[in-house]
Amino acid sequence: MHNIVLAHRILVSLFLLQYVIKLVLLLTNKKEQLANYTKITKIPEMLVSVGFLVTGGWLLMQMPDVGKFMIIKLVCVFAAIPLAIVGFKKGNKGLAVLPVALILGAYGLAEMNTKAMSGGKVDTSSTKDPLEVGKIVYQNKNCLMCHGADGKSGVNGAKDLSITTLSLDQQKAIIKNGKTPMPGYNDLTDEQMNDLLQYIGSLRK
Ligand code: HEC
CATH class of the missing domain: 1.20.58 (Methane Monooxygenase Hydroxylase; Chain G, domain 1)
Structure with a gap:
């Protein structure tokens, strides 16, 4: 890809x-x-x-x-x-x-x-449920466009998130810093980042 x-x-x-x-x-x-x-x-x-x-x-x-x-x-x-x-x-x-x-x-x-x-703050104040917050971030930050709703679609060479072997810290680093062509996302709050990681984890089958 x-x-x-x-x-x-x-x-x-x-x-x-x-x-x-x-x-x-x-x-x-x-x-x-x-x-x-x-x-x-x-x-x-x-x-x-x-x-x-x-x-x-x-x-x-x-x-x-x-x-x-x-x-x-x-x-x-x-x-x-x-x-x-x-x-x-x-x-x-x-x-x-x-x-x-x-x-x-x-x-x-x-x-x-x-x-x-990668730009623009995401408003997740509508819910406290970590998976809901994660999903909103995932959708609003366009992770969807490359990784797909199920994390599997490899658009632009995107890795399959449902089978990632990276630790949470490693995933966090990639999300923060980006990895060409993936943009870096460093404007997420700690809560949004953690909920996003939890959401990615939920894509694992
Ligand atoms: C422009 C397309 C694009 C967008 C948008 C994008 N990614 Fe990625 N992502 C990639 C590509 C390409 C890679 C593989 C980079 C590499 O290893 O060379 C990747 C890798 C990753 C990885 C590492 C997976 C692994 O096993 O190596 C994670 C985690 C990830 N992306 C999460 C996200 C999240 C969360 C978002 C939204 C906040 C996002 N990505 C948005 C393209 C994208």
């Missing part, structure tokens, strides 16, 4: 790199070099594009629910493709620049979303 995330990132970077090279040639009016470069890199470019879309699609299918950031990201990526094709075909510099902005924006936004996932 983790490897697919890594492969996807590498493919997106390669895609952007070759795109920027072509863009620079277009912007500096090097028409001949652009034509040559496009010809030589045709096959690798196709492989990278397909790989980028396939790994992205595969990761998407692993998600228990597609959040609004993911939808924005998808719209940006799919809007970028026709713009890129038309931009280069017509030699329109403005259109050709737009896809880079869209893709960087889309991935930047997703990165910010990961950061945002």
Whole structure:
């Protein structure tokens, strides 16, 4: 799972790199070099594009629910493709620049979303039941998005919480500090942290 995330990132970077090279040639009016470069890199470019879309699609299918950031990201990526094709075909510099902005924006936004996932205090004053408090934290802090409601879904390379072999202290350290791509959660109260650990324990079958 983790490897697919890594492969996807590498493919997106390669895609952007070759795109920027072509863009620079277009912007500096090097028409001949652009034509040559496009010809030589045709096959690798196709492989990278397909790989980028396939790994992205595969990761998407692993998600228990597609959040609004993911939808924005998808719209940006799919809007970028026709713009890129038309931009280069017509030699329109403005259109050709737009896809880079869209893709960087889309991935930047997703990165910010990961950061945002850890933010915000959770209000658990509605209950004193440790498992209820734990569940509220688990849901509100988006643990669900990667680990799933049962702790088993390995989205973004997330470990299966129902079979974790880590001690409570080790789990606590990971939750506090995070472990890429999992964000760190250091704004939980001691009570919320302990109830969260108890809730994770209850996912064990
Ligand atoms: C962005 C996805 C993501 C979110 C959100 C997330 N996690 Fe994780 N979590 C992971 C990944 C990935 C790992 C594995 C990290 C590694 O070992 O490389 C992990 C590992 C863990 C582990 C260690 C399990 C083990 O056996 O190694 C615990 C415990 C854990 N997460 C709890 C939580 C809790 C509680 C929350 C919410 C407060 C949460 N996670 C939110 C992705 C996420």
